Amino acid sequence: EENYSAIIRWKVDAAEKAEWERYMLCDGVPDAKDQRAVNTFVTLWKDYSDTDIEEELQLCNSAVKLIEALDELMKEAKDPELVPKYHDALIEVQEILHAKHLFIAEKLLKGASDNIDPDTRNMQTVSKHKNVTLCLWANLFKNPSFTGFDFQEAGLSFKLPEELAVSDIAVRILHTHYDHLSILSRLRHLPQKPIVEEIPPPVQQPEETRVGQNKSDGDCTSELPFTPRSPTSEPPVKSTSRPSSEESVIPAQTEELSGHICSLVLSDGPSKEKKKNLILAQLNSLSPPVPEFEEKEDDTEVVNLVQYTTLGGVFYYDLLQLPPQPIRRKGYTILQVFPYPIERSNKKECSDDPTEKPNKGACSPVGVSIVLPEWVVFMEMPLVARWDAGRWRKDGIINVSYEEAEGKISFEMESFQIFALMRNTFANFPFRGWELRPLGQNSAIYTVKGALIQISITIENSQCMLQVAQGRGLSHLVGKWMSGPALQKAMAKAGIDIFVNENTHKYVSICKKNPRIEQFAYDQMALYASACAFSWSKWNATCGEDNLVLQGCEHLKAGPVPEDSWNIYFVGSQRSRQLEITENSEAFSTDHAAGSEFHSTLIHVLQDSMSPDGIALVRKSHYCFVDTVQSLLSATRPLVFS
The missing domain is CATH 1.20.58 (Methane Monooxygenase Hydroxylase; Chain G, domain 1)
Known part of the structure; x- marks a missing residue:
C-alpha cells in the first residue's frame, strides 16, 4: 500500500512536469x-x-x-x-x-532540367528528412532502353515498364517512416467502446419530471457515435467469452483500494482533479481491456490489422506527369502555366501518355526493390501489402523475392501504388522461457526467450535498457536508458513486440490461468526482485488454471543462477509452498519440500529460506523499481504466454 501511494504521487508529479515541459518546448506543434x-x-x-x-x-x-x-x-x-x-x-x-x-x-x-545528371541525362534526387525520404526521377532524356534506377543512398530502386521509357513522366517514391493510413482503415469502423460516465446522486423531484427527463436523455445519447454502457448492461461489441474468475478481479481490487485512493485525492488541494484523473486511469488499467471491434471481412485478400502491423513506414510509389520545363532565352526564363496538384497515374494500363487509358492488360508490371530500413528488424519474411480503397490488400503483388542475408526484398505490382511491409504482430509468441534475475539493490535483468528472438531488459530504478544479441535494426535502442512505457513503444516500432494486448490470446496458444492469482504473483515477484530470481517452469502448464508453478531462489551474487539453486514454488488461491519436485523430475507432484511450511503468499514462503542480507535488500527496494518490474511483468504476462 505504501508503494502504491508513493508511485501514484510520483506519476502525478511526472505527468505535470511532462505537461509543463511540453508547454515550454515551443516547437510550433499546437x-x-x-x-x-x-x-x-x-x-x-x-x-x-x-x-x-x-x-x-x-x-x-x-x-x-x-x-x-x-x-x-x-x-x-x-x-x-x-x-x-x-x-x-x-x-x-x-x-x-x-x-x-x-x-x-x-x-x-x-526545375528538373536544371539538375540533369551528366551520366544518365535524367534528373534524379534523394531528399532525406527526419521522418521522410523522398526519391524523385524525371525522364528528360527518354531513352527507349531505360529499365530502371537505383537510389543507392535511400536503399530504393524501381523497374520501369518499357512502354513508359519515352513518356513525359516522373517517378516518385516517398518513404514516410510512419504509418497514417492504417488509422484511416480503422476509422472506417470505429470500435463501440463503452463510455464510463459519472452518475450524479438522485435529486428528489416529481415523477412526471423524472420520466420526461429520462426520455430526453435517451434521445440524446442515441445520437452519439458511441453507446454508453451501464455497469450492468452487456457491452455493445462482440467479443470472445472470458472466464468468470477474470471478470471478478476488478471489483475486489477496486474495493480494496477505494478508501486509500480517496485519501490521496483529498490530501492535495490544487492538483485534486489531475490526481483524481490519474488514479482513475490506474484503476481502469486493472480491468480486462474491451476487445476492439473486429469487422468480419469476407475478402480474404484484405490484411487483418489485428494480426499484422506495418513495420518500417509506408512507401508512396507514384507515376507523375512531368511538368513543363523552363525555357531560357536571352536572359529570360519562360515558364508554362502548370496546374497543381500534379496528376498521378495509378492505372493498371500504360501508354505514352500517363493520363490516357489504353486497353486493359497492355502494361508490364512495375517493379521495386527495398533494402529494409536500418531502424527496424524483421524476424520473418515481410508481408507486402498495397493500399486500395481504404484497405491494405495482399493481392496484386507478384514475383516476391526476399534476400534475408542482405536485408532486401523485391517484388512487382500491376500498377504504381502505395505499399507497405508488414510483420506478424504475434510472431514472437508464445515464449520459450523467461527469467527475472537480480543485479543488486533496485536493479534486475528480465530475459524473455521469444519464439524467434531472445531479448533482455536491464531495470534500474524507473529506467530500462534493452539488450539483444541481434544488433541489426536496433542500434538506436540497444544500450539506451529510457522509461518502461517509452521502451515498450520503441520496441514495438522497431518490430520487437513481446507485450500482450487484448487480442493476443486469440492468435497464440496460452497457459490459461486465473488472472487475479497471476497478477498477485507479479506483484510479489516485483517486491522481491532485488534479492530473488524467478524463472519459467514446465510444471506451470500441468498444475491447473487456479494454480501457478515457477522456479525461484535467493540470488545475491553476480552472474547466472546455478542450476542446482533453483527451487519449485507452488502458488495457489489460498496457500503457497515450496514443492519437493525439481524441474527434472519425471512427474508432477504437489508434495511440499521437507522442512518447508505452508504460507498464504509466495513472499512468506521465500522468506523462510532467505538470508538477512537478502531480506534487507528487499525492504530497501525503491517504489519506482518495484513498479517498473511489476509493469514489465504485467505487460508481458510470462506465466500465461510461456
Missing part, C-alpha cells in the same frame, strides 16, 4: 486538445506555400507530431462528443500533409 490552436495551424499551413523545401518538410514533421497526438487522444477519449472533433481534425491534417508532399515533388520537378 496542443492537440486545443481545437482553436489546431484550426489556426491548419489554416496558416494550408495557405503558406511560398517556402523552400527544407522549411516545408519541417512543417510536415510538425504535422506528423500533431497527427500522432490526435490519434492518442482519440484512443483515450472518454467523452464521446470529443471523438468526432479529433477524427475530423486528424483527417484534415492528413489531407494537407499529403498535398504538401505533392507540392514538394512538383517544386523539384519544375
